[in-house]
Amino acid sequence: MVMKIDRDSSRFKQIVRGKIRENLRKYVTHGEMIGRKGKDLVSIPLPQLDVPHFRYGQNGRGGVGQGEGEPGQPIAAGDDEGDGQGKAGGDPGQHVLEVDISLEELAAILGDELELPRIEPKGKANITQDKVRYTSVRRVGPESLRHFRRTYVEALRRQVSEGTYRPADPKIIPIKEDRRYRSWESVPEPVANAVILYMMDVSGSMTDEQKEIVRTESFWIDTWLRSQYDGIERRYIIHDAAAKEVDEQTFYHTRESGGTRISAAYKVCADLLKNHYDPAEWNVYCFQFSDGDNWGEDNKTSLALLREQILPKCNLFCYGQVESPYGSGEFLRVLEEAFGDEHEVLVTSEIESKEAIYDSIKTFLGKGK
Amino acid sequence: MSALLHRFRPLTPEMEEIQAQMEAHARSYGLDFFTTVFEVVDSEQLNAVAAYGGFPTRYPHWRFGMEYEQLTKGYSYGLQKIYELVINNDPCYAYLLASNGITDHKLVMAHVYGHCDFFKNNAYFAHTNRKMIDEMANHGNRIRDYMDRFGIEEVETFIDNCLCIEDLVDIHSTRIKRRDDSTKYHFQDATEEEEDAPQATRFQSKGYMDSFVNPKAAMDAEVARKTRELQKKEHFPSEPMQDVMLFVLENAPLKAWQRDVLSIIRDEAYYFAPQAQTKIMNEGWATYWHSTIMTKHAMIEKDLICYADHCSGTLAGSRTRLNPYKLGLELYRDIEDRWNRGAYGEEYERCDDHLAKKNWDKKTGLGRQKIFEVRRVHNDLTFIDEFLTLDFCREHKLFSFGYNTDSGYYEIESRQFEEVKKRLLFNLTNVGRPIIYVKDGNHKNRGELYLEHRFSGVELELKYAKDTLTNLYQLWKRPVHIGTNLENSPVTLTFDGVEFINPAEEKAKK
Structure with missing residues (x-):
């Protein structure tokens, strides 16, 4: 099912991108990104994305715990940007929002922000490479490329015309002639x-x-x-x-x-x-x-x-x-x-x-x- | 709503059978709940539903997306897992995680019936809308409609502004009548129209007797009293008002759709408030019942290890986090035990003999009855205040901890019962948020909003205060102030539409 959450989720990501854009200079200046670089993703720590409320500051932090220990004994490292709610049952410390963003997206943001022009590769149109693209449908092909929907539609069409289709029991059984397969062609693409x-x-x-x-x-x-x-x-x-x-x-x-x-x-x-x-x-x-x-x-x-x-x-x-x-x-x-x-x-x-x-x-x- | 819910998977026959058993067990103990509908969902769906606070049809907002991202990440890294999710509604909806084993389903169902009973019977939930699922869907539709008409950005920004004061509600106003309902038939009386300056009543007297019949001191006092009364009447609001949301709703220059959005957010805040108010009690109650039902009835041999594992996980204590499941459960058990033995009341309190107290047993057997009563009338604050005893505190090794600014560590502060209890009660007062009320809606006679923080020794977080005021300005459209204390002296923080003014900081600069 399509969850409404997808919408909010992408809305959130959009806001995050905005945040990164806003703070790009900071991220560029601090080498924070390096070392966080995964294969295609970088994890960017965003300090806070939060709806502000009135809440208690530093000296209100603390709570009640359970276990051994003498008064004065440290139990957890504080964090300057701590959670600060001092709630019973609230963890001290806070969550840093780690946002994954693809390198491509990061480059796009960088390009937009710095107003970098897109690069015109110098005359390399003569170097080409064949790329496979699935563009058409054929009647023969390997099973792994079977086009389910087309096959189904063909079978349905045939059954309706043959009169074997019964709405009360809508079973569609494709036969060999119904099968459709994806087919590819090689497109020469310039490589830069x-x-x-x-x-x-x-x-x-x-x-x-x-x-x-x-x-x-x-x-x-x-x-x-x-x-x-x-x-x-x-x-x-x-x-x-x-x-x-x-x-x-x-x-x-x-x-x-x-x-x-x-x-x-x-x-x-x-x-x-x-x-x-x-x-x-x-x-x-x-x-x-x-x-x-x-x-x-x-x-x-x-x-x-x-x-x-x-x-x-x-x-x-x-x-x-x-x-x-x-x-x-x-x-x-x-x-x-x-x-x-x-x-x-x-x-x-x-x-x-x-x-x-x-x-x-x-x-x-x-x-x- | 129901159409949407039914797109989730139905219960398997096996689970239906378990549900029937669990419900029968729960009822046999006198638990009393609305019909409870279980939905089986996968983890993504569960995370999505949880991100919406349990309501899949809730209005769109980015923070739900953020919540979802965090839950999903936490789940995929194996850091966290939502076991159960129950909605306070009639009928109650509860979500079960499809990937859970059958033992978990049993446990969760038993747990859920505990929650459902609590929702229905606890006094603090009495005011909540039991058709909230429908209500939330309506809210969602209204806000989506506004977004279509006025733009997503515009509406969402406004929601952001509203959410800043989301917690500035008067959680007790649902039980205490703060003011008379105003009616539209109330016309201002001609006599209410105050004449110019208040004057003292002057009795007739002969000139030489005047200073005796109308003594100056008494006259002055009367004038002063009248002036005070007049001022009070002129005050706006006449009494400090804790429901800042309501005040803004009634008095800020908002457009009709904005007023509606703000009222939606206020309604939802009041709906969710009792859940924050009764976290310890509610979780404790549900845990008490899943434990009772599982160990006495529902568990079969092969469930044992799994049950023990998950139950201990739920009840694990930590030094930096007081587990509400654990604390609630142990307190209910303690109360049950004490009332079973008659270990309460004056005679017991007066007894000095430790051993006698320990072996106290009057065979009153009122334990079960008492905890049912407790779950009906208390909230976390009164629950802890009433039932957290010295013995309990010692037995469970409770301590209070605080943040040491010098070392940058959280450190154990005290094991003194009074200290621990004080800290715990402080953290529960007003759900751990500062108490803030509207003092003046016409500050300096310039329509500025003056909020007052009831200072109790803990300062506000400045960065947040600044952002909150900035957002509040967007609603009030005139300068906003908050009176609070910083470094032991009262200050007024202001956002005047352009910049944030903190007099304490400026003084320090000079």
Whole structure:
């Protein structure tokens, strides 16, 4: 039976989405979502969705319990946002509303809120893949694809016309001729594939705080790009004076000391692009995070690599500079001098603190590329 | 309604038989209930019905959806499970969970008959509408109709506003007449029209005797008295009014449909109030009877383990949560035992000898009779006040606990009987909510609403107070205030339509 609850339930979800939208900046800023990410769902803790009433505050909390223990003995951890009703039989502590929301939906909210344009994949219409779609009905086919309703209707029609249908005892028995089966056709669909290349400076000057920012920002970038492409691949490159490709885990948890040579990372990046990602087939996104420190004479090499081997293959090359107590922040200026403010592919952004992540995402993805 | 209900599954013949048995057992003990209709539902349906407070036809609102989400999640993670759900109605409707075993069905049915008896006989339920299922369906239709006409968003927001004061009702007004019913035939008397300023009665006297015949002190006193009376009459409402909902309903500038929605919510609040007022008694009573019926009659060998398991689950105590099933059950048993032994009254109270008291037995045998009387006349508050004794408190190891702001933990405060009882009674007073009444509906002579919190040592939660005032403003449409105490001094919190003003906070800033 259709329960009325479905309506209220979806109404509630709608309100929740509104809440998430309202507080999106907060969620973006705090890395809370990461680690909560399931396969396709994220669980978002919403503090309260509640009809307010007059009720007792802190010093009214408490009640009567049963069991052993001496006065003064703690029995339960308090919670700052406690239930506060102090009811007999009311649990101390409170329920946080955990709302499951799909990554797709989250991306949609992010897109709406940040007014991100939908990405136009660059001319990839020539890459196609066959997709199976059930579009028609046939008289033959495997039993597993039997179309029950059509079969039933056919049988009913036949029985009525044969005069064997009795309304008092409406038994419908399909025979072989009545059977109908779903049938499919192959539809060639253009596939847009994308690869995201993350590069991060892991030299001594990058602290945990900066990495946290990178991590949070890349979560949102992932979420958005994932909603725009069918297949997404991610590659991670870390570098100090030397560079190497690593997996996601290592990427976020490595800490090296030593100098910084950005060209090393660019070299690895360029090689990866050359060997695996033909720009004719792939939408390439590069995100580089650094504190802007680079070995003085390395800038020239880096720029050359970037200009000749990387930028031409990219949809977007984003350089995010996090502020670090040790870094000079030099490289951002170098890039700007070399390429100017308005480059077609290269986007730069300064991320001073967690609060800046929100705007930085907008800068990076606001181009719709 | 019935059409909808009958889309649930019917009872199987086996269950019908059990129902007949259980009903017979219940009646044999003198339980007295309306006809009880059992419906078998699956967990999703049960959660949905429970989310609606038992009424599948209730008006649409997002919070039911939220409730449903939580119940469903809790159920699917195996954290919680609703065993039984009974509706106070004539006939009573009770929902059984289809996936339950037969032992559970027996237990639940016995339990349900306890509730049904309680609904029918407890004094606090006397005023409730016994055709509430129909009423709720009507409410639902009316609100759905308003939603069609004025928009879901608009109506739902208004409902949200109304729900803020949902608990500001006068739960005792159903038994105590607070004011005369106003009739439309009441015209204001010409003499009621007060003339300008009150004047003292002046007796005739010769000029030199005047100060003796009409002493100044007496004259002044009379003027003061008259002025007071006048003020009282001018006061609006004339007496502080605890039914804030009613006051708003009668006096706020609402549209007709809004008035109707608010009255619907008020009706439902009064309908549900006694359930909150008698949680311990009601659950205790039902538990007492399922336990009695199961152990004395209905249980067969193979039921034993399952019954014991589930019964102990229901009665499990916890240090942070006083189980109403357990407390109620034990109190009824204690009362039954005491009245069976005659362990009450002056002679018993005066006896100092612990041993003599313990072995007291006058063979009065009034226990059963007494608990039936108790279930008729008491609510949780009076029940605890009357029957929670020192011995009981010790035997069941009750303690009071409170929140320690320094440590951030709930800590055991005391095992003193007086303290425990005081805490418990406090938590039950006005169903654990602050007592708030309308003091002035024309505050500062500017049509502002002034509520007063009857302060009893516990402050209001500020964040909630702010939101509640904000929402209340949406109903009253003029600034709203609440007088309360913060940090030991009286303050007035205000929402003036633009911002929330808390004088205590502003003082602190300065």
